[in-house]
Amino acid sequence: MGATLAQKVWDDHVVRRAAGEPDLLYIDLHLLHEVTSPQAFEGLRMSGRALRRPDLTIATEDHNVPTTDLDQPIADPVSRTQVETLRVNCEEFGVRLHSMGDVEQGIVHVIGPQLGLTQPGMTVVCGDSHTSTHGAFGALAFGIGTSEVEHVMATQTLPLKPFKTMAVTVNGLLRPGVTSKDVILAVISTIGTGGGQGYVLEYRGEAIEAMSMEARMTICNMSIEAGARAGMIAPDQTTFDYLRGRPHAPTGQQWDEAVAYWRTLATDADAVFDREVVLDADNIAPFVTWGTNPGQGLPLSGSVPDPAQFDDASERTAAQRALEYMGLTPGTPLREIAVDTVFLGSCTNGRIEDLRSAAEVIRGRSVADGVRLLVVPGSARVRLKAEAEGLHEVFLQAGAEWRGAGCSMCLGMNPDQLSPGERSASTSNRNFEGRQGRGGRTHLVSPLVAAATAVTGHLASADDLDPIPSDALLGA
Amino acid sequence: MQPITVHVGRAAALRRSNVDTDQIVPAVYLKRVTRTGFADGCFAAWRSDPDFVLNRPEHQGVSILVAGPDFGTGSSREHAVWALQDYGFAVVVSSRFADIFRGNAGKAGLLAAQVEQAFVDVLWDLLDEHPDYEVEVDLAQRTVSVPQAGVVADFDIDDYTRWRLMEGLDDIGLTMRHTDAIDRFEQQRPAFLPSTTPRLAEDSAAQ
Numbered sequence: 001m002g003a004t005l006a007q008k009v010w011d012d013h014v015v016r017r018a019a020g021e022p023d024l025l026y027i028d029l030h031l032l033h034e035v036t037s038p039q040a041f042e043g044l045r046m047s048g049r050a051l052r053r054p055d056l057t058i059a060t061e062d063h064n065v066p067t068t069d070l071d072q073p074i075a076d077p078v079s080r081t082q083v084e085t086l087r088v089n090c091e092e093f094g095v096r097l098h099s100m101g102d103v104e105q106g107i108v109h110v111i112g113p114q115l116g117l118t119q120p121g122m123t124v125v126c127g128d129s130h131t132s133t134h135g136a137f138g139a140l141a142f143g144i145g146t147s148e149v150e151h152v153m154a155t156q157t158l159p160l161k162p163f164k165t166m167a168v169t170v171n172g173l174l175r176p177g178v179t180s181k182d183v184i185l186a187v188i189s190t191i192g193t194g195g196g197q198g199y200v201l202e203y204r205g206e207a208i209e210a211m212s213m214e215a216r217m218t219i220c221n222m223s224i225e226a227g228a229r230a231g232m233i234a235p236d237q238t239t240f241d242y243l244r245g246r247p248h249a250p251t252g253q254q255w256d257e258a259v260a261y262w263r264t265l266a267t268d269a270d271a272v273f274d275r276e277v278v279l280d281a282d283n284i285a286p287f288v289t290w291g292t293n294p295g296q297g298l299p300l301s302g303s304v305p306d307p308a309q310f311d312d313a314s315e316r317t318a319a320q321r322a323l324e325y326m327g328l329t330p331g332t333p334l335r336e337i338a339v340d341t342v343f344l345g346s347c348t349n350g351r352i353e354d355l356r357s358a359a360e361v362i363r364g365r366s367v368a369d370g371v372r373l374l375v376v377p378g379s380a381r382v383r384l385k386a387e388a389e390g391l392h393e394v395f396l397q398a399g400a401e402w403r404g405a406g407c408s409m410c411l412g413m414n415p416d417q418l419s420p421g422e423r424s425a426s427t428s429n430r431n432f433e434g435r436q437g438r439g440g441r442t443h444l445v446s447p448l449v450a451a452a453t454a455v456t457g458h459l460a461s462a463d464d465l466d467p468i469p470s471d472a473l474l475g476a
Numbered sequence: 477m478q479p480i481t482v483h484v485g486r487a488a489a490l491r492r493s494n495v496d497t498d499q500i501v502p503a504v505y506l507k508r509v510t511r512t513g514f515a516d517g518c519f520a521a522w523r524s525d526p527d528f529v530l531n532r533p534e535h536q537g538v539s540i541l542v543a544g545p546d547f548g549t550g551s552s553r554e555h556a557v558w559a560l561q562d563y564g565f566a567v568v569v570s571s572r573f574a575d576i577f578r579g580n581a582g583k584a585g586l587l588a589a590q591v592e593q594a595f596v597d598v599l600w601d602l603l604d605e606h607p608d609y610e611v612e613v614d615l616a617q618r619t620v621s622v623p624q625a626g627v628v629a630d631f632d633i634d635d636y637t638r639w640r641l642m643e644g645l646d647d648i649g650l651t652m653r654h655t656d657a658i659d660r661f662e663q664q665r666p667a668f669l670p671s672t673t674p675r676l677a678e679d680s681a682a683q
Contacts, residue, residue, distance in 0.1 A: 015657050029670070042510075082508075128552055144579075146554040154651075194546040
């Protein structure tokens with residue numbers, strides 16, 4: 001019997017296997033940020049241990065960093081202490097760090113791929129659940145807690161119980177206006193927030209093969225929202241083309257050796273998955289969430305559901321609670337939900353293609369009165385690239401705020417937060433209660449829906465927008 | 477880490493599913509650089525509601541939390557485990573735990589005991605009616621029981637985590653016994669794999 005992509009990568013990283021014990025897996029790349037690392041560094045220090053492989057470790061500042069006044073010290077003293085602690089720790093343990101103001105700074109899951117550090121067949125970990133993003137390259141990438149961060153620092157390995165494998169096949173091609181974000185929201189609403197638990201998901205099928213690397217990253221990024229530890233996509237020519245020439249991609253003969261190895265990683269034809277889920281791309285429409293977990297979503301054409309319609313008692317209670325928190329009434333068409341804020345950014349949708357696609361919708365139009373559109377590039381490089389393409393002007397002319405790179409309003413650890421009762425359409429990954437600020441209400445959407453929503457002031461797709469007057473286009 | 481064999485304490489019924497880590501400890505409380513001091517952040521938003529289960533006088537001093545399915549979903553923050561521990565919890569009972577949370581709990585010494593939802597329902601009703609009843613969690617026997625009510629159920633936990641918790645063992649120390657195997661593995665890693673450091677030197681040389 002053949003092996004799946006996930007099994008192949010796993011097997012190639014087993015340092016030690018013993019009956020009754022977890023496998024000891026080697027870690028090829030360890031990403032660090034300021035929030036989940038300080039206690040791990042402190043643990044190393046207290047036990048007198050070294051950081052085994054600084055050359056396989058890289059750090060950035062992303063969760064806490066303000067997205068305005070980048071040249072100023074961080075105003076919040078507690079955030080500042082955490083960021084300064086990372087700087088001191090990286091200096092002491094010899095870890096490469098990209099600080100605020102550095103051209104390579106950005107969200108940890110945006111900079112890894114951007115630098116070419118994330119490659120097929122690797123094991124990648126980070127004290128952040130969205131590490132699953134890197135699975136888009138055919139890497140086995142997953143989030144870990146701080147104790148595990150310390151474990152990787154000290155040993156460059158992790159003891160792990162094998163995952164089960166689930167194939168998520170998307171047949172056919174996506175319709176125009178439907179993005180990879182809509183696909184993953186549809187997947188999560190299909191299998192539920194616990195459906196992927198214990199599994200590595202492998203996304204496959206024609207729709208996935210046709211996607212760019214950035215679109216694939218969006219899908220893998222939210223695997224954790226289905227409860228899965230990781231999501232993966234087999235590396236192919238799209239992957240190789242993305243990687244070639246990046247700062248840390250192999251070159252010369254090593255490139256050829258690497259590609260030859262990468263080509264062996266795809267799931268064998270006779271491999272068996274523990275579970276299979278099939279979606280038809282043609283049935284996937286722009287998707288938005290109405291509740292307080294990412295599985296509580298529906299096509300934009302739908303209406304707020306009636307909790308009484310849920311058969312499962314715990315889902316019914318969860319839906320009731322969610323509607324109460326979200327301030328929504330059953331039966332309200334989703335398109336009639338008005339928002340105060342639109343957030344375009346995050347490790348899910350803060351890459352250049354996301355900004356480009358949103359800018360295309362915004363170009364020549366204006367952000368609706370009373371709505372704030374916050375555009376936060378995923379990295380300093382993404383920001384520079386967008387500015388080189390003039391995208392920032394499109395956003396600024398429409399009345400949006402153009403910010404510096406970081407996690408920003410995805411989790412509101414910096415000053416970018418919702419106020420109590422405020423409602424957002426957000427391209428981020430979690431609509432949990434209070435995620436974007438205490439009392440804030442979040443609807444997860446794609447960059448296209450985010451842009452259209454900013455223009456109309458209520459949840460909308462680009463198809464809902466009035467045609468742009470020709471003089472506005474000329475003016476732009 | 478302190479070894480755990482049996483824990484006995486009063487418990488609170490958290491009648492919710494999908495208790496995500498942003499509820500257990502909101503992001504604004506994650507800015508500390510120490511492993512302790514997260515008690516204030518534990519369920520911070522919900523605790524502002526006077527009717528929240530942990531605010532009730534009869535539930536002061538509880539050390540066991542009994543929650544619905546998909547407890548600990550969301551972010552990888554181990555702070556969620558630390559916050560529960562700082563608040564005073566030694567055990568969380570749920571019908572399903574998110575993977576990362578379960579792993580973090582095992583590393584930090586919080587016992588995550590998985591039982592059937594039907595038994596969670598039994599405990600919820602029992603605890604609401606008799607908040608003074610003590611719950612006994614026996615890691616050696618893998619049972620959760622309420623002796624005063626005569627109910628008992630087995631719970632799931634993997635053998636390795638159970639052994640480590642009962643012995644109070646440090647994972648890193650265990651792995652470091654196999655440093656030779658790690659050394660050997662490193663010697664046969666392909667040369668094309670990336671390194672984070674050399675390019676930095678090249679970059680600065682180029683500037």
